[in-house]
Amino acid sequence: MARMDTTRDNEAAADAGDRARRFLFEAADIRGESVQLDSAFTEILAIHQYAPGVSRLLGEMLAAAVLLRSNLKFDGKLVLQARSQGQIPLLMAECSSTGEIRGIARGADLATASHFDQLLGDGSLAITVDPRQGQRYQGIVPLSGDSLARSLDTYFTQSEQLGTRIWLAADGQRASGLLLQQLPAQLTTDPAEREQQWQHVCALAATVQPGELLELGTEQLLHRLYHQDPVRLFAPAAVRFQCSCSRERTLRALSAIGPSELEDLLQELGCITMDCEFCNQQYRYEREDLLDVLGPGTQTILH
Numbered sequence: 001m002a003r004m005d006t007t008r009d010n011e012a013a014a015d016a017g018d019r020a021r022r023f024l025f026e027a028a029d030i031r032g033e034s035v036q037l038d039s040a041f042t043e044i045l046a047i048h049q050y051a052p053g054v055s056r057l058l059g060e061m062l063a064a065a066v067l068l069r070s071n072l073k074f075d076g077k078l079v080l081q082a083r084s085q086g087q088i089p090l091l092m093a094e095c096s097s098t099g100e101i102r103g104i105a106r107g108a109d110l111a112t113a114s115h116f117d118q119l120l121g122d123g124s125l126a127i128t129v130d131p132r133q134g135q136r137y138q139g140i141v142p143l144s145g146d147s148l149a150r151s152l153d154t155y156f157t158q159s160e161q162l163g164t165r166i167w168l169a170a171d172g173q174r175a176s177g178l179l180l181q182q183l184p185a186q187l188t189t190d191p192a193e194r195e196q197q198w199q200h201v202c203a204l205a206a207t208v209q210p211g212e213l214l215e216l217g218t219e220q221l222l223h224r225l226y227h228q229d230p231v232r233l234f235a236p237a238a239v240r241f242q243c244s245c246s247r248e249r250t251l252r253a254l255s256a257i258g259p260s261e262l263e264d265l266l267q268e269l270g271c272i273t274m275d276c277e278f279c280n281q282q283y284r285y286e287r288e289d290l291l292d293v294l295g296p297g298t299q300t301i302l303h
């Protein structure tokens with residue numbers, strides 16, 4: 001039976017809104033995580049005009065980013081990027097260690113397909129662990145099978161020592177996901193028994209329908225799948241849409257362009273604007289905002 005570490009009064013509230021919830025099988029070395037995205041997802045969709053098939057894939061990508069950030073052991077963010085020859089040239093989702101998500105389907109304005117292989121055919125998936133301090137790590141796998149989840153399974157098979165499986169679902173309003181992961185042997189040391197336990201929980205998870213993944217709260221889902229296994233469910237962690245762009249960051253990006261080109265742009269346009277493609281925020285820079293970037297001597301240029 002699913003056991004809660006929150007009180008009953010909090011249960012309904014705990015299973016609503018944008019959230020991720022960890023759980024632990026108490027008789028096996030296996031952990032899990034579920035994610036439900038609601039307004040965080042619709043807020044992201046409201047910024048763009050994506051076709052239904054694109055929205056669904058973006059939802060799955062966002063849910064996957066939240067699930068994978070549970071592997072972060074430090075402050076930072078997890079970034080998923082799918083590049084393809086299909087109708088979506090670039091699909092991207094990020095989740096920070098504090099639960100802020102953002103995502104985009106770049107160049108997908110004309111995408112109308114609903115099948116995975118038409119939208120993201122002949123592509124690759126990059127999984128980047130980007131710590132605030134320290135070295136970035138990136139793994140790349142081909143987009144394979146007929147879904148993002150199966151492509152991620154390939155990544156886990158290649159990169160993780162311990163078994164990891166993922167299930168994803170999204171419609172135009174919600175996105176959900178489920179992750180199962182083996183833990184180092186502690187409770188069960190016999191390899192055959194360990195493998196049997198892993199196959200057992202994965203076989204049950206594989207019976208979940210996309211509609212169930214979207215409809216059911218974590219507690220209901222765990223009851224539906226694992227009512228015969230003791231599972232400990234932890235309090236939810238909030239997830240929300242928040243873009244990480246800022247005036248300082250766009251200014252840094254501008255400084256990479258080079259003073260003479262900036263000077264040309266200023267003369268041509270009068271000011272320089274930078275739009276964030278994730279949230280549509282516009283940053284506007286006048287000449288006096290760019291003096292540091294333009295460098296010494298540029299103030300003396302006469303018009």
Ligand SMILES: [Zn+2]
Nearest residue numbers: 243245276279
């Ligand atoms: Zn932004």
